[in-house]
Amino acid sequence: MNEIVEEKTYSISELAKEFDTTTRAIRHYEEYGLIQPKRQGTYRVYSHKNRTRLQLILRGKRIGFSLAEIKEIIDLYQFPHGEEKQTEFLLNKIELRRQQLKQQLHDIHSMMKEIDDLEQRITQQKKSSTSNTST
DSSP: OOOOOOOBOEEEEEHHTTTOHHHHHHHHHHHHHOOEEEETTEEEOOOHHHHHHHHHHHHHHHHHHHHHHHHHHHTTTTTHHHHHHHHHHHHHHHHHHHHHHHHHHHHHHHHHHHHHHHHHHHHHHHHHHHHHHHO
Protein backbone atom coordinates (compact mmCIF):
# COMPACT_ATOMS: atom_id res chain seq x y z
CA MET A 1 0.00 0.00 0.00
CA ASN A 2 1.61 3.24 -1.15
CA GLU A 3 0.66 6.20 0.96
CA ILE A 4 1.63 9.65 -0.10
CA VAL A 5 2.45 11.74 2.93
CA GLU A 6 2.34 15.44 2.36
CA GLU A 7 5.12 17.34 4.00
CA LYS A 8 4.06 20.37 6.01
CA THR A 9 4.95 23.60 4.25
CA TYR A 10 5.28 27.13 5.49
CA SER A 11 4.82 30.58 4.03
CA ILE A 12 7.49 33.24 4.41
CA SER A 13 5.26 35.18 6.82
CA GLU A 14 4.65 32.10 8.97
CA LEU A 15 8.40 31.53 9.31
CA ALA A 16 9.09 35.21 9.96
CA LYS A 17 6.51 35.25 12.74
CA GLU A 18 7.64 31.94 14.25
CA PHE A 19 11.30 32.97 14.39
CA ASP A 20 10.69 36.66 15.13
CA THR A 21 12.54 37.83 12.05
CA THR A 22 11.58 39.74 8.93
CA THR A 23 10.49 38.43 5.55
CA ARG A 24 13.23 40.60 4.10
CA ALA A 25 15.86 38.75 6.15
CA ILE A 26 14.50 35.40 4.98
CA ARG A 27 14.61 36.56 1.34
CA HIS A 28 18.20 37.71 1.94
CA TYR A 29 19.13 34.22 3.18
CA GLU A 30 17.50 32.82 0.06
CA GLU A 31 19.50 35.19 -2.19
CA TYR A 32 22.65 34.13 -0.35
CA GLY A 33 21.85 30.48 -1.16
CA LEU A 34 21.24 29.34 2.41
CA ILE A 35 17.64 28.25 1.81
CA GLN A 36 15.85 27.27 -1.39
CA PRO A 37 12.07 27.45 -1.17
CA LYS A 38 9.89 26.05 -3.91
CA ARG A 39 7.69 28.39 -5.91
CA GLN A 40 3.98 28.19 -6.45
CA GLY A 41 3.35 31.01 -8.85
CA THR A 42 4.71 34.10 -7.13
CA TYR A 43 4.60 32.53 -3.65
CA ARG A 44 7.54 30.99 -1.85
CA VAL A 45 6.77 27.65 -0.21
CA TYR A 46 9.16 26.54 2.51
CA SER A 47 9.66 22.90 3.46
CA HIS A 48 10.48 21.47 6.87
CA LYS A 49 14.12 21.31 5.72
CA ASN A 50 14.02 25.05 4.89
CA ARG A 51 12.52 25.72 8.32
CA THR A 52 15.32 23.76 10.02
CA ARG A 53 17.96 25.56 7.96
CA LEU A 54 16.43 28.93 8.88
CA GLN A 55 16.56 27.93 12.54
CA LEU A 56 20.26 27.05 12.15
CA ILE A 57 20.96 30.31 10.31
CA LEU A 58 19.35 32.39 13.04
CA ARG A 59 21.14 30.43 15.77
CA GLY A 60 24.45 31.00 13.97
CA LYS A 61 23.72 34.72 13.66
CA ARG A 62 22.98 34.95 17.40
CA ILE A 63 26.32 33.31 18.16
CA GLY A 64 27.99 35.86 15.90
CA PHE A 65 28.83 33.82 12.81
CA SER A 66 28.82 35.52 9.43
CA LEU A 67 26.54 34.25 6.68
CA ALA A 68 29.61 32.87 4.89
CA GLU A 69 30.54 30.84 7.98
CA ILE A 70 26.96 29.63 8.41
CA LYS A 71 26.83 28.59 4.74
CA GLU A 72 30.10 26.72 5.11
CA ILE A 73 28.81 24.83 8.16
CA ILE A 74 25.48 23.94 6.54
CA ASP A 75 27.13 22.93 3.25
CA LEU A 76 29.40 20.43 5.01
CA TYR A 77 26.35 18.23 5.60
CA GLN A 78 26.08 17.51 1.86
CA PHE A 79 29.33 15.56 1.70
CA PRO A 80 30.11 12.03 2.91
CA HIS A 81 31.25 12.19 6.51
CA GLY A 82 29.84 15.72 6.51
CA GLU A 83 28.44 15.51 10.00
CA GLU A 84 31.84 14.62 11.46
CA LYS A 85 33.57 17.41 9.51
CA GLN A 86 30.76 19.80 10.35
CA THR A 87 31.10 19.03 14.06
CA GLU A 88 34.86 19.60 14.04
CA PHE A 89 34.52 22.78 11.98
CA LEU A 90 31.78 24.07 14.25
CA LEU A 91 33.77 23.34 17.40
CA ASN A 92 36.71 25.31 15.96
CA LYS A 93 34.42 28.22 15.03
CA ILE A 94 32.84 28.21 18.48
CA GLU A 95 36.24 28.34 20.17
CA LEU A 96 37.33 31.21 17.91
CA ARG A 97 34.10 33.08 18.65
CA ARG A 98 34.55 32.46 22.39
CA GLN A 99 38.03 34.01 22.24
CA GLN A 100 36.68 37.02 20.33
CA LEU A 101 33.92 37.52 22.90
CA LYS A 102 36.40 37.24 25.78
CA GLN A 103 38.54 39.94 24.15
CA GLN A 104 35.49 42.15 23.64
CA LEU A 105 34.49 41.64 27.26
CA HIS A 106 38.00 42.58 28.40
CA ASP A 107 37.87 45.69 26.18
CA ILE A 108 34.46 46.65 27.61
CA HIS A 109 35.71 46.28 31.19
CA SER A 110 38.75 48.45 30.37
CA MET A 111 36.58 51.13 28.79
CA MET A 112 34.17 51.08 31.74
CA LYS A 113 37.10 51.63 34.11
CA GLU A 114 38.34 54.54 31.99
CA ILE A 115 34.85 56.08 31.97
CA ASP A 116 34.54 55.64 35.74
CA ASP A 117 37.96 57.25 36.27
CA LEU A 118 37.09 60.18 34.00
CA GLU A 119 33.75 60.67 35.72
CA GLN A 120 35.44 60.67 39.12
CA ARG A 121 38.05 63.25 38.00
CA ILE A 122 35.36 65.52 36.53
CA THR A 123 33.28 65.24 39.70
CA GLN A 124 36.34 66.10 41.84
CA GLN A 125 37.20 69.08 39.61
CA LYS A 126 33.62 70.29 39.80
CA LYS A 127 33.62 70.03 43.59
CA SER A 128 36.94 71.85 43.93
CA SER A 129 35.91 74.62 41.51
CA THR A 130 32.59 75.05 43.34
CA SER A 131 34.34 75.27 46.72
CA ASN A 132 36.92 77.78 45.34
CA THR A 133 34.24 80.12 43.96
CA SER A 134 32.22 80.10 47.15
CA THR A 135 35.14 81.19 49.36
